[in-house]
Amino acid sequence: MATPASVHAHAPQGFIRRYIFSLDHKVIGLQYFFLALTAVFVGMFLSLLMRIHLIWPTAVLPLIGTIQPETYLSLLTMHGTIMVFFVLTTAPQGGFGNYFLPIQIGAPDMAFPVLNMLSFWTTFVGFVVIICAFFVTGGAPLHGWTGYAPLSALPSAGPGEQLGADLWITSIAIFCIASLMGALNFLTTTLDMRAKGMTLMRMPLTVWSWFITAILGLLAFGVLLSAGILLLMDRNLGTSFYVPLVVVNGVVLGHKGGSPLLWQHLFWFFGHPEVYIAILPGMGVTSQILSTFSRKPIFGYRAMVYAMLSIGFLGFMVWGHHMFMSGMSPYSAFAFSILTMCIGVPSAIKTFNWLGTMYKGRIRFQTPMLYAIGFVSLFVSGGLSGPFLAQPVLDIQLHDTYFVVGHFHLIMGVAAIFGIFAATYYWFPKMFGRMMNETLGKLHFFITLAGTYAIFMPMHYLGMAGQTRRYSQFTEVAYQTKLIPLQTFMTYAAFVTIAAQFIFVINLFWSMFKGPKASDNPWEATTLEWTTATPPPHDNFGGVTPVVNHGPYEYGVPGAARDYVMQTDPATAATH
Amino acid sequence: MATYTPSTPIDHIGHGHKPPMPPAGGGDDGRGGDGANSGAPNYGARLRRARLGLICGLATVCMVFISLTSARIVRRGLPTFDGASNSYVRDWGRVDLPWLLLAINTAVLLVSSVTMEFARRQAAREAALAPVKSIPGVSLGDERSFPWLGITVFLGISFLAGQWLAWGELHARGFFVDTNPNSSFVFLLTIAHAVHLCGGVIALLWAASASLLRKPVEARRIVVDITAWYWHFMAVLWVYVFALLGFAR
Numbered sequence: 001m002a003t004p005a006s007v008h009a010h011a012p013q014g015f016i017r018r019y020i021f022s023l024d025h026k027v028i029g030l031q032y033f034f035l036a037l038t039a040v041f042v043g044m045f046l047s048l049l050m051r052i053h054l055i056w057p058t059a060v061l062p063l064i065g066t067i068q069p070e071t072y073l074s075l076l077t078m079h080g081t082i083m084v085f086f087v088l089t090t091a092p093q094g095g096f097g098n099y100f101l102p103i104q105i106g107a108p109d110m111a112f113p114v115l116n117m118l119s120f121w122t123t124f125v126g127f128v129v130i131i132c133a134f135f136v137t138g139g140a141p142l143h144g145w146t147g148y149a150p151l152s153a154l155p156s157a158g159p160g161e162q163l164g165a166d167l168w169i170t171s172i173a174i175f176c177i178a179s180l181m182g183a184l185n186f187l188t189t190t191l192d193m194r195a196k197g198m199t200l201m202r203m204p205l206t207v208w209s210w211f212i213t214a215i216l217g218l219l220a221f222g223v224l225l226s227a228g229i230l231l232l233m234d235r236n237l238g239t240s241f242y243v244p245l246v247v248v249n250g251v252v253l254g255h256k257g258g259s260p261l262l263w264q265h266l267f268w269f270f271g272h273p274e275v276y277i278a279i280l281p282g283m284g285v286t287s288q289i290l291s292t293f294s295r296k297p298i299f300g301y302r303a304m305v306y307a308m309l310s311i312g313f314l315g316f317m318v319w320g321h322h323m324f325m326s327g328m329s330p331y332s333a334f335a336f337s338i339l340t341m342c343i344g345v346p347s348a349i350k351t352f353n354w355l356g357t358m359y360k361g362r363i364r365f366q367t368p369m370l371y372a373i374g375f376v377s378l379f380v381s382g383g384l385s386g387p388f389l390a391q392p393v394l395d396i397q398l399h400d401t402y403f404v405v406g407h408f409h410l411i412m413g414v415a416a417i418f419g420i421f422a423a424t425y426y427w428f429p430k431m432f433g434r435m436m437n438e439t440l441g442k443l444h445f446f447i448t449l450a451g452t453y454a455i456f457m458p459m460h461y462l463g464m465a466g467q468t469r470r471y472s473q474f475t476e477v478a479y480q481t482k483l484i485p486l487q488t489f490m491t492y493a494a495f496v497t498i499a500a501q502f503i504f505v506i507n508l509f510w511s512m513f514k515g516p517k518a519s520d521n522p523w524e525a526t527t528l529e530w531t532t533a534t535p536p537p538h539d540n541f542g543g544v545t546p547v548v549n550h551g552p553y554e555y556g557v558p559g560a561a562r563d564y565v566m567q568t569d570p571a572t573a574a575t576h
Numbered sequence: 577m578a579t580y581t582p583s584t585p586i587d588h589i590g591h592g593h594k595p596p597m598p599p600a601g602g603g604d605d606g607r608g609g610d611g612a613n614s615g616a617p618n619y620g621a622r623l624r625r626a627r628l629g630l631i632c633g634l635a636t637v638c639m640v641f642i643s644l645t646s647a648r649i650v651r652r653g654l655p656t657f658d659g660a661s662n663s664y665v666r667d668w669g670r671v672d673l674p675w676l677l678l679a680i681n682t683a684v685l686l687v688s689s690v691t692m693e694f695a696r697r698q699a700a701r702e703a704a705l706a707p708v709k710s711i712p713g714v715s716l717g718d719e720r721s722f723p724w725l726g727i728t729v730f731l732g733i734s735f736l737a738g739q740w741l742a743w744g745e746l747h748a749r750g751f752f753v754d755t756n757p758n759s760s761f762v763f764l765l766t767i768a769h770a771v772h773l774c775g776g777v778i779a780l781l782w783a784a785s786a787s788l789l790r791k792p793v794e795a796r797r798i799v800v801d802i803t804a805w806y807w808h809f810m811a812v813l814w815v816y817v818f819a820l821l822g823f824a825r
Binding site for chain 2: 237258
């Protein structure tokens with residue numbers, strides 16, 4: 001049931017106001033989406049260069065030449081930074097969150113549309129600034145995406161540590177400000193603009209995930225901003241927050257007394273919640289899709305909500321597990337270790353609830369569902385190595401090896417990317433009014449699933465065998481040389497996986513213009529975005545204010561005319 | 577000319593009494609959106625939303641200053657290696673703060689917080705009476721109002737000027753941002769606070785010029801209200817920063 005409104009907001013006219021500096025959350029969501037799509041291809045290209053260099057370190061590449069070891073470190077730094085900030089943070093929250101959060105709660109727009117536009121364009125400026133780092137004297141920085149001091153704090157520490165590092169820090173600071181604006185908007189919108197009947201416990205799990213992610217962003221990005229300002233001061237104003245007494249090339253620098261560990265504490269206080277900022281929206285969309293395509297209510301809705309809240313809360317208490325190598329007190333390490341393993345409990349609750357949702361469901365194996373199942377698979381595969389690394393005694397052995405690279409790529413990288421793919425295939429009909437090609441989608445899924453496992457699972461074995469990460473080549477150390485065949489296999493797997501992404505891009509753009517027309521509710525789903533036109537009008541509901549009478553996952557309801565009840569369907573006796 | 581005689585004591589509006597607000601929270605009140613059912617802007621909802629957004633923004637500001645404080649505490653306790661004595665020594669150093677100047681600045685900011693509160697209540701009163709004033713031929717008598725907003729802007733800019741003088745005084749006493757870690761944090765925290773206060777001043781200037789820009793009085797009231805709470809927070813934050821720099825040396 002919906003109530004008609006007397007006023008129907010009209011979309012602004014003119015290309016600039018409609019598509020460039022738009023205040024419409026849907027347009028802004030698409031802007032974020034395409035920014036992230038651009039960024040992911042930049043990041044992927046950088047990873048391809050790294051994989052090529054690891055296998056053929058002396059190869060001469062067209063236009064690039066031979067990749068030098070310091071260039072490898074620059075590629076590593078920029079790959080990590082672009083992927084973490086401009087893909088994994090931008091696409092799920094900025095892209096899909098912006099587009100669908102207001103619609104899923106029955107609001108006509110975000111709470112602060114101008115702030116929303118500013119948030120996107122600030123993010124865009126941040127992306128441009130970081131790309132500029134490639135083209136300045138000395139090139140891009142080489143201190144890794146974690147920016148560990150004192151390497152990141154000393155312009156004389158390496159070729160990329162001059163202007164390139166300043167641009168890197170500036171870009172991150174800009175991104176922090178953009179993310180804070182976005183988080184503020186998400187929280188206010190969720191708390192204040194829900195339609196009648198959309199109580200907190202009727203919100204789709206996607207909305208919960210964006211909401212909790214926004215809380216994490218609000219509390220975490222401010223800390224990174226502070227840390228970045230201190231780093232800029234150390235680099236440019238002669239302060240010594242992070243830099244102890246240092247000698248570079250025989251020259252004693254003016255710094256003294258600072259602590260590199262101070263940077264690590266501040267960075268990881270942001271850095272670990274950032275992991276959940278990347279993965280929580282993926283959890284939300286996976287829950288949404290598993291329920292829809294299993295034609296069953298989500299198993300344990302409240303438990304899912306509380307599990308996400310627990311994960312978000314615990315995420316702020318475990319940053320020290322990234323620093324077991326720093327010589328911290330064993331008592332501190334013990335505390336961080338126990339707290340880290342505690343996160344396994346809500347994570348397991350979520351996993352079993354996903355399996356419970358699918359159990360005995362009438363599963364429709366369409367592409368969004370495949371990616372949601374893939375997300376669960378990767379979440380388990382990547383997550384299970386987490387408790388290993390949470391043990392200080394094991395982490396000290398594995399910390400600087402490929403084991404960690406394999407772990408965080410599976411859990412934070414690929415799983416989150418699968419969440420983005422699932423969301424794209426699921427919401428594409430609503431966003432563009434057409435269906436994506438199923439055959440191409442499935443082909444893309446199976447190659448990507450096999451390819452990513454082929455790339456990242458062997459990394460665990462390499463790590464256990466002692467292969468060090470961040471090394472640009474392994475040809476100079478005897479025991480490392482023996483592991484090169486596995487690295488070669490991973491590089492070929494990367495070729496295939498990256499090639500498969502062009503299937504996705506072709507499917508995306510071809511379907512945008514030539515795909516079959518989508519109905520308003522092609523997946524027979526229940527949440528509010530499927531009650532409105534495809535694509536949604538400027539004010540989302542065409543001058544109608546939705547009224548919510550049902551929960552978000554009412555599938556297989558006994559006695560219902562269809563096997564699903566939409567959130568706006570008239571209330572029944574069972575509803576009350 | 578007719579004269580409006582209110583049936584309720586309008587003098588009480590904005591004098592400590594909360595202005596009428598729509599029901600809070602989403603989900604059950606059916607408001608949907610911003611004036612979705614009437615076509616007119618729902619300023620009450622906008623105000624509530626803006627206050628909520630402000631709380632979120634202040635949480636972030638808190639995190640920034642908490643992280644800077646924790647960095648200061650950690651850095652203060654760190655030893656550095658001294659080659660001359662071949663031992664570890666503390667290099668925290670001392671800073672001779674211009675106490676009198678900073679105390680005056682503190683007083684100016686606290687007074688500005690009071691004037692800001694008067695400005696906020698004045699704006700709330702004006703917004704509440706706006707519909708009455710719009711009735712042709714209705715007059716509410718003496719319409720001149722005390723320029724609390726202008727005074728607050730003046731005091732805010734005075735505070736910033738005072739801080740500028742304080743930084744100059746620190747320079748004159750030989751303390752720069754890189755003199756020692758203590759001085760680094762003095763400049764960092766005071767400048768960070770000043771930058772945040774600048775945001776408040778800009779918002780107030782916008783509010784002060786709202787009538788020139790023909791903005792509705794209700795929209796101006798929202799800006800003044802939000803800036804007022806932000807301003808009060810900045811005053812409290814300054815007291816905290818001043819105490820931190822002064823007493824945790």
